Amino acid sequence: MMQTKSKVAALLAIALSVSCACALAEEDFMDWLLTFQRQKNVKPVTDKLYQEECGGCHFAYQPGLLPAKSWEVLLNAKALRKHFGVNAELDEDTLKFIHDYAVENAADKSWYKRSRKIAVATEDGPTPLRITELRYISRKHQVIPEKMIKGNKGVKSLSFCDKCHTQAEQGVYDADTVNIPNYPNWDGWFNK
Amino acid sequence: MEWTFRVANIAAGICLAVFSGLVHADDAAANLALPTAASFYAKDFQSLKSHGFDPQPVGSRPYLLATNEDDALLGGPGVTTASSGTGFKPPWMSGRKAHQYLGLSTVALAGLTMLAAPDDAEGASQTAPRQTSGTTHTRLARATAAMAVATVMTGLIYHWDDIHWEDPFTDPDKMHARLAAAGALMMLYAVNKSAHSSVPTSHSGVAELGAAAMLVAIKLTW
Numbered sequence: 001m002m003q004t005k006s007k008v009a010a011l012l013a014i015a016l017s018v019s020c021a022c023a024l025a026e027e028d029f030m031d032w033l034l035t036f037q038r039q040k041n042v043k044p045v046t047d048k049l050y051q052e053e054c055g056g057c058h059f060a061y062q063p064g065l066l067p068a069k070s071w072e073v074l075l076n077a078k079a080l081r082k083h084f085g086v087n088a089e090l091d092e093d094t095l096k097f098i099h100d101y102a103v104e105n106a107a108d109k110s111w112y113k114r115s116r117k118i119a120v121a122t123e124d125g126p127t128p129l130r131i132t133e134l135r136y137i138s139r140k141h142q143v144i145p146e147k148m149i150k151g152n153k154g155v156k157s158l159s160f161c162d163k164c165h166t167q168a169e170q171g172v173y174d175a176d177t178v179n180i181p182n183y184p185n186w187d188g189w190f191n192k
Numbered sequence: 193m194e195w196t197f198r199v200a201n202i203a204a205g206i207c208l209a210v211f212s213g214l215v216h217a218d219d220a221a222a223n224l225a226l227p228t229a230a231s232f233y234a235k236d237f238q239s240l241k242s243h244g245f246d247p248q249p250v251g252s253r254p255y256l257l258a259t260n261e262d263d264a265l266l267g268g269p270g271v272t273t274a275s276s277g278t279g280f281k282p283p284w285m286s287g288r289k290a291h292q293y294l295g296l297s298t299v300a301l302a303g304l305t306m307l308a309a310p311d312d313a314e315g316a317s318q319t320a321p322r323q324t325s326g327t328t329h330t331r332l333a334r335a336t337a338a339m340a341v342a343t344v345m346t347g348l349i350y351h352w353d354d355i356h357w358e359d360p361f362t363d364p365d366k367m368h369a370r371l372a373a374a375g376a377l378m379m380l381y382a383v384n385k386s387a388h389s390s391v392p393t394s395h396s397g398v399a400e401l402g403a404a405a406m407l408v409a410i411k412l413t414w
Binding site: 179 | 280282283286288289353356358359360362363364365411412413414
């Protein structure tokens, strides 16, 4: 009986400590801790303007795929004049809005698992400017033969996330949701 | 003794069912050969080498990284990409999903085991020898331990490429693996400690800590 009481007291103490820690922690952490919603992937794009402006030319990459320092470099007037070889200039207000949205939802500000992986892997070292250059992303794709990407007319480049990741728009990049065009049912090293 | 035999059979049955399910789900026999070198990443390594592929990934640009080729990115306004995944349905069961369900089941079983624990006062008044098998608590405990081992094994098989030495200590997948493995070991230790003791022995703390470690591990990658 005594042991049970001690256990209850210990559990209460732990619950109190956790609550205090949560109260002290940032709001996002509380949201992450208390939600049962899956946050395994990347936070989907929720802003219409970001979706329209970025998605007008290419897949609207979720801000959680790069750290804030990358978005700072990529999303400024000078950089957008030569955005990977293309002039992607935006008016001042739109640019500020998109810049702020990307920075606020960047990998290092997110509690989504893949974003956290990207954030901890890019804390040190040079600022990554391309998602495909991230060590985590490149490693995950190294198992895929070249013929399935560059040599595949249905894909052409790793930049087209949504060609294979069927739920990329929802921020879901699970292996189970991958369907490589012209190579159905391919599942990495298990198909060797 | 009879119950020990039955529990062992049930555990073996669960493991066999899990592996059978995984094989069925993947529509191919699982190749259990673990990677031994970076070359493993590439399916056709020799042909990649001839294309100038550098197996050193850190700080370099592996050959098939998108280089934002002109034809890939110079779409221009209005030229958006369209997903080819229309009509694609993810498999209802896969090795990764089996790992997920096993982990959740382990935590659920651990909770049931805790609830089925015999009352301390009742145990103290007993003069009969301590029961180390045959009770609901012991059966559930053994099933939990077996499930924990199956969870760790499926994690190693299906998520081996999520864990790398060069990743920082705080990498979510690394923390998940460490905590889950530690949790499973603690549960195994608790079951083993209790099963080999003829007198009441304190093992619940270790078992509960193990379950908590698994729960935190799940949350980290949920």
